[in-house]
Amino acid sequence: MLLVSSVNVASANDVEVLHWWTSGGEAAAIGVLKDDLSTKGVGWKDMPVAGGGGSDAMTVLRARVTGGNAPTAAQMLGFDIKDWAESTGKLGNLNAVAEKEGWADVVPAALQEFSKHDGNWIAAPVNVHSTNWVWINKSALDAAGGKAPQNWDELVAVLDAMKANGITPLAHGGQAWQDATIFDAVVLGVSSDLYKSAFIDLDEAALGGADMVKAFERMTKLRSYVDDNFSGRDWNLASAMVIEGKAGMQMMGDWAKGEFLKADQKPGEDFVCIRFPGTQGKVTFNSDQFVMFDQGDASDAQVAMAASVMNPTFQSAFNVVKGSVPARTDVPNTDFDDCGKKGMADFAEANSSGGLYGSMAHGHANPASIKNAIYDVVTAHFNGEYDSATAAKELAAAVDAAK
Incomplete structure (x- = not known):
């Protein structure tokens, strides 16, 4: 028509x-x-x-x-x-x-x-x-030293400080697409070459290799900062935890900003927006x-x-x-x-620089069958069913089966 x-x-x-x-x-x-x-x-x-x-x-x-x-x-x-x-x-x-x-x-x-x-x-x-954002409660960041993290080590230091200050460091909802949204940013933070090879080119060596194990290890570390009640939580409720100062930060796409704005929060004053540490200059989009x-x-x-x-x-x-x-x-x-x-x-x-990538987590890197296969492995690992080395092997196998 x-x-x-x-x-x-x-x-x-x-x-x-x-x-x-x-x-x-x-x-x-x-x-x-x-x-x-x-x-x-x-x-x-x-x-x-x-x-x-x-x-x-x-x-x-x-x-x-x-x-x-x-x-x-x-x-x-x-x-x-x-x-x-x-x-x-x-x-x-x-x-x-x-x-x-x-x-x-x-x-x-x-x-x-x-x-x-x-x-x-x-x-x-x-x-x-774009999906590789981190939304940080400004007061919680100030209490954790005041410096927005620019790399992985600095991110861990800020999360540790927030934990020591008695709040949930990382607000997260235990749903497969939310787990995958964080994984999007984590893999890109390891390297853009890994992201492209694994999620766009579906290269088996990249999917199951040492760098992917490293990405899963980082997911394990992030899991340690999530509260016990995260399972099944909707993303906007995780945003509310940050808005209300009950959590330090959320790793979520920029739709989260709409929740902050609706709560009359102002960027720079009430919350801070940064690219996921290590992904500056790169964007995963949907x-x-x-x-x-x-x-x-x-x-x-x-x-x-x-x-x-x-x-x-x-x-x-x-x-x-x-x-x-x-x-x-x-x-x-x-x-x-x-x-x-x-x-x-x-x-x-x-x-303009070649740093724009379709988001795996949000259906812009590969078809739904492959995306869902990745979801299954990422969530299984996040919930403790696989160690990181096993998860990388399972990821390569799952993608191969879904092709």
Whole structure:
């Protein structure tokens, strides 16, 4: 289906949107899109599916599509978009609006890799998240010496000091995607060559080698700083622990910033944002995108939604609230706070220097079957089922089996 608007968008239909933005900060961000669409006469029918990683949402979506009742649009990530495009043939074609508005000139090539299929635009990217962040309670950092860690040894020293000060050093939620989010940063911190070889090239020697053992050893060390009640905790509740001063830091993607902002926290005053120590100048990314399903009677609403998502003014307003950075290269950083400005600068630097990598943990490095195989090993190790040497061997074997 080619989505072409033939009537004024004021008469467009409502859009039913499946997404997993259910935390406080995320709900505030999606409200920006709802409000923008309402000015164009497009109503919003919300279909939220809780679960920060989006896997539950994809299960619900597949049931809806299989049952012949696809939503108007759905939030998707990375290789999930590719999988849906290749396996279903039910996605709408956004070429008309993309060409009219010049998306190809402003969307980074790394994002277009997922926004297009067979040369056709099938998704509108709403943001770029980066995953290798650490969010630190400023008071807890001051009590631990006041210096943000720049390398692994300094990170361990700060965590030890926080532990000695009687708070949980590392706020974490024991869910597979959260374990993998930390592992993303840990592996990149060991070396970018390891990250690329293991997670993008799927090189067996890298997956099972000495450097990967080192990465697992670092995960073991980080596990020692997590409280006993971490299992099953949602990511935003871990963020709340840092916000409330019950924990020192959280290793999480930049969507966590939305929770800090919603709690009226200010970067530099109440919390500190840094790249995971050892990953400065490098960025692991994922991009939330909206795909449109083939529904002829809603084409005007879909065009309006795609155009709104890609509008530069909206991209700024949405990402200021969400914690992410715009999916367009021509959006100014004027309205962004210090962490947002850093995020935009880091992304631009990594994009130009070759230090930009799709996030394994968030479906931008390899297909879901491989991602899930990695998840299983990482979580098993984090929960003490494997020692680090065994985990590296199991990782190589799991990826090989999933190829």
